[in-house]
Amino acid sequence: MIAPLISFSHVSKSFDGGRVQAVDDVSLDVAEGEFLAIVGGSGSGKTTLLRLANRLIEPSTGSITVAGEDVTSVDPIGLRRRIGYVFQSGGLFPHMSVADNIGITPRLLGIPSDEISARVDELLDLVRLDRTHHRDRFPHELSGGQRQRVGVARALAARPRIVLMDEPFGALDPLTRDALGDDYRALHKQLGLTTIMITHDMTEAILLADRVAVMRSGKLLAEGTPTDLSQSDDPYVGELLGTPRRQAARLQMLLPKDDGGGAA
Amino acid sequence: MSLFTDPRWSEALGHLPDYLGNHVRVSVTALALGLAISLPLAIVARNRPVLRGALLGLASIVQTVPGLALLALFYPLLLALAALSLQWFGAGFSAFGFLPSVLALALYSMLPVLRNTITGLDGVDAALTEAAQGVGMTPQQSLFMVELPLALPVMMAGIRTSAVWVIGTATLSTPIGQTSLGNYIFAGLQTQNWVFVLFGCFAAALLALAVDQLLALIETGIRLRQRVRTAIGALGIAALVVATLVRSLSYSGLRVVVGAKTFSEQYVLAALMAQRLQAAGLPATTREGLGSNVIYDALGSGDIDVYVDYSGTLWANQFHHTDVKPREELLGILKDTLAKASITLFGELGFANAYALVMPRRKAEALGIKSIADLASHTSTMTMAADYEFFSRPEWAGLQKAYGIAFRAQRQMQPDFMYAAVASGEVDVIAGYTSDGLIAKYDLVVLDDPKYAIPPYDAIMLLAPKRGNDQALRAALQPLLGRIDIATMREANLRAAGNDATSSPDVVARWLWEKIGRK
Ligand SMILES: Nc1ncnc2c1ncn2[C@@H]1O[C@H](COP(=O)(O)OP(=O)(O)OP(=O)(O)O)[C@@H](O)[C@H]1O
Ligand SMILES: [Mg+2]
Numbered sequence: 007m008i009a010p011l012i013s014f015s016h017v018s019k020s021f022d023g024g025r026v027q028a029v030d031d032v033s034l035d036v037a038e039g040e041f042l043a044i045v046g047g048s049g050s051g052k053t054t055l056l057r058l059a060n061r062l063i064e065p066s067t068g069s070i071t072v073a074g075e076d077v078t079s080v081d082p083i084g085l086r087r088r089i090g091y092v093f094q095s096g097g098l099f100p101h102m103s104v105a106d107n108i109g110i111t112p113r114l115l116g117i118p119s120d121e122i123s124a125r126v127d128e129l130l131d132l133v134r135l136d137r138t139h140h141r142d143r144f145p146h147e148l149s150g151g152q153r154q155r156v157g158v159a160r161a162l163a164a165r166p167r168i169v170l171m172d173e174p175f176g177a178l179d180p181l182t183r184d185a186l187g188d189d190y191r192a193l194h195k196q197l198g199l200t201t202i203m204i205t206h207d208m209t210e211a212i213l214l215a216d217r218v219a220v221m222r223s224g225k226l227l228a229e230g231t232p233t234d235l236s237q238s239d240d241p242y243v244g245e246l247l248g249t250p251r252r253q254a255a256r257l258q259m260l261l262p263k264d265d266g267g268g269a270a
Numbered sequence: 271m272s273l274f275t276d277p278r279w280s281e282a283l284g285h286l287p288d289y290l291g292n293h294v295r296v297s298v299t300a301l302a303l304g305l306a307i308s309l310p311l312a313i314v315a316r317n318r319p320v321l322r323g324a325l326l327g328l329a330s331i332v333q334t335v336p337g338l339a340l341l342a343l344f345y346p347l348l349l350a351l352a353a354l355s356l357q358w359f360g361a362g363f364s365a366f367g368f369l370p371s372v373l374a375l376a377l378y379s380m381l382p383v384l385r386n387t388i389t390g391l392d393g394v395d396a397a398l399t400e401a402a403q404g405v406g407m408t409p410q411q412s413l414f415m416v417e418l419p420l421a422l423p424v425m426m427a428g429i430r431t432s433a434v435w436v437i438g439t440a441t442l443s444t445p446i447g448q449t450s451l452g453n454y455i456f457a458g459l460q461t462q463n464w465v466f467v468l469f470g471c472f473a474a475a476l477l478a479l480a481v482d483q484l485l486a487l488i489e490t491g492i493r494l495r496q497r498v499r500t501a502i503g504a505l506g507i508a509a510l511v512v513a514t515l516v517r518s519l520s521y522s523g524l525r526v527v528v529g530a531k532t533f534s535e536q537y538v539l540a541a542l543m544a545q546r547l548q549a550a551g552l553p554a555t556t557r558e559g560l561g562s563n564v565i566y567d568a569l570g571s572g573d574i575d576v577y578v579d580y581s582g583t584l585w586a587n588q589f590h591h592t593d594v595k596p597r598e599e600l601l602g603i604l605k606d607t608l609a610k611a612s613i614t615l616f617g618e619l620g621f622a623n624a625y626a627l628v629m630p631r632r633k634a635e636a637l638g639i640k641s642i643a644d645l646a647s648h649t650s651t652m653t654m655a656a657d658y659e660f661f662s663r664p665e666w667a668g669l670q671k672a673y674g675i676a677f678r679a680q681r682q683m684q685p686d687f688m689y690a691a692v693a694s695g696e697v698d699v700i701a702g703y704t705s706d707g708l709i710a711k712y713d714l715v716v717l718d719d720p721k722y723a724i725p726p727y728d729a730i731m732l733l734a735p736k737r738g739n740d741q742a743l744r745a746a747l748q749p750l751l752g753r754i755d756i757a758t759m760r761e762a763n764l765r766a767a768g769n770d771a772t773s774s775p776d777v778v779a780r781w782l783w784e785k786i787g788r789k
Contacts, residue, residue, distance in 0.1 A: 060404065062400060062403055062404060083406055083407075083408055084406075086403065086404060086405070086406040087405075087406030091404045091405070093397065093400070093401050093404065095397045097397055097398060097400065097401030097404065098401070099398060099401070099402075099415075099416055100398075100420070101416075101419045101420055101495070110405050111405045111406050114405070114406050114407060114411065115406075144495065160405065164406075
């Protein structure tokens with residue numbers, strides 16, 4: 007088996023002098039080109055795990071490697087510029103225009119501004135924002151969903167191989183969310199990205215990801231393909247899978263004329 | 271004469287380019303220096319709780335020192351430094367006027383900038399600093415690209431507060447020799463020229479208001495991301511600075527600078543000397559409202575060229591003699607001592623302005639008091655008033671020792687109010703000045719000093735080292751020596767104490783010249 011691109015090995019992270027165990031002995035490998043979704047309840051340690059991967063925080067114990075290198079032994083600035091990150095709260099800079107927000111990492115890398123400008127337009131198209139309308143706006147002039155799309159565009163701007171996304175589509179309407187998810191999924195394939203995406207929504211995880219990891223109280227409860235997970239006997243995993251199952255059943259019942267049968 | 275047709279308004283207006291220009295120059299320099307120091311300090315201190323506490327504490331303490339005292343403290347400090355630098359590097363600098371004012375005001379400006387910069391940076395959302403890290407910024411990039419721009423509105427509010435404080439406090443730099451809008455206020459208070467006082471206050475307030483509004487424009491421009499507002503504000507500030515500087519710089523040059531202390535007799539004499547110099551074709555300007563301790567050093571270092579001091583003041587305060595010598599002998603010793611500092615004692619004007627114990631004539635006659643010796647047995651039931659320095663001067667110690675006087679109570683008050691207070695019976699005795707016109711006006715008597723406890727206070731003209739051999743200057747001022755007797759000076763002082771257009775120092779000085787020139 008080829009070496010994983012991202013690897014967590016017995017990683018724990020505690021806060022406040024050990025009183026909060028945010029991540030508890032997690033071991034997890036993500037292969038190159040893989041799309042991994044992390045699901046779990048609020049406070050289960052998902053964001054903490056993601057922040058460890060690009061060294062926004064350092065593990066209390068255990069080690070993390072990216073492309074075979076221990077993250078604590080590489081320059082964290084360079085590491086972060088190579089990894090795209092979508093923040094849970096958006097994290098857009100309120101004093102910069104949409105274009106400046108998207109182009110920030112290329113600018114830090116010293117890429118010429120005309121190149122950045124072209125790249126910004128490309129990304130605006132990609133996240134379905136109107137170039138002329140949105141380019142020069144400021145974040146407070148956008149809707150919540152538009153802001154999230156700018157966040158995704160910013161993460162992709164410097165053409166990273168790895169993208170870490172913390173609930174990137176949470177504030178979108180179902181239609182856009184679906185479309186953007188599909189678009190991203192296509193992009194992930196086309197560019198050969200390696201993606202870790204945090205989501206609360208098991209349905210979204212199943213539809214987009216190759217593999218799903220379930221976290222609870224800082225621990226990795228289960229991980230595998232949707233098929234693997236459906237065979238898990240863990241009650242919490244079963245509960246999480248219950249929602250998409252019920253939704254599918256109800257949809258079948260409520261929308262009988264839907265051409266679902268043909269596709270099956 | 272109505273308030274608006276008073277010619278003193280136009281006289282005040284005439285001084286405006288000079289005073290305003292200097293005021294802006296000293297304020298802007300101080301503010302720039304204050305910013306240059308406080309901004310980096312705030313940035314360094316914000317994540318270091320101990321340093322941060324120490325800095326904010328220190329800045330708060332500085333703030334509690336009254337502005338006047340802070341400014342006054344910097345003068346001797348710099349004087350000592352200048353002497354050291356002369357000794358070590360062979361080059362001194364002027365500890366007078368601009369430099370001490372700028373340093374004191376810069377120190378004064380620091381607290382709001384420090385506090386608001388730290389608060390502003392603290393207020394930046396932690397999610398945004400994490401995002402800055404996450405997109406790959408170094409700590410410096412995060413500071414300059416994210417944290418400072420976001421903290422800027424709060425920082426600007428601090429800068430505005432500082433600017434208003436500095437512009438207001440800069441009026442207090444007049445006594446240490448920096449021309450400012452305070453010149454109107456100090457001169458006005460001393461010569462009871464309320465037009466000047468009002469003019470100075472309004473000018474300073476308007477300047478502060480204008481600068482505050484321009485900075486506010488920049489602040490809202492930054493906050494609302496409206497470049498036009500920011501640009502207009504910045505242009506306004508730049509225009510103000512340029513406009514005032516161009517006018518005031520043309521004012522400096524090789525003029526003779528006549529110094530004056532902080533009371534109206536000094537204003538009149540300085541105006542008189544300046545008029546004589548100008549009449550002789552020497553461009554002259556006055557530097558008024560200088561503190562008693564500042565003015566002598568300013569002469570020694572050549573910051574001013576000529577002024578009138580009093581023999582007893584130099585004797586006791588400057589050279590720290592505790593004994594008292596007869597008049598001629600004292601002048602002789604002074605002349606030699608001054609010569610050692612290369613200062614020329616050019617000559618006496620003809621009158622003395624000594625401290626003297628003064629009381630209402632009627633009361634003195636009723637109690638049979640003619641001299642301080644007669645007064646001694648009454649003092650235990652009497653109240654005495656004097657100016658702010660008298661009770662700490664050696665003359666007072668001398669008087670107490672010589673006559674064994676001890677008053678029931680001692681009060682300090684503004685010299686101008688002292689005479690009215692003794693005339694009305696609010697106090698019984700005051701330490702007045704023999705040349706004061708109010709002695710005659712309120713029908714007061716000067717008590718004899720049979721034991722010569724108070725040294726003689728002959729008015730003497732002193733020339734700066736570089737002016738000692740200036741023949742043109744000497745010729746222009748020579749006609750004043752020995753010509754002003756005590757009665758003439760009292761009358762001049764009484765005129766200057768009036769509160770109308772004929773009481774300005776310039777007008778009184780012209781009257782004085784008429785009077786002595788005719789003799
Ligand atoms: N900097 C921190 N200091 C102290 N405790 C922290 C810190 N960051 C996270 N925690 C705690 O660690 C635990 C896990 O937090 P984390 O943000 O990883 O949860 P999450 O799974 O992302 O939750 P959500 O779905 O609500 O975003 C929580 O209990 C949280 O309070
Ligand atoms: Mg989270």
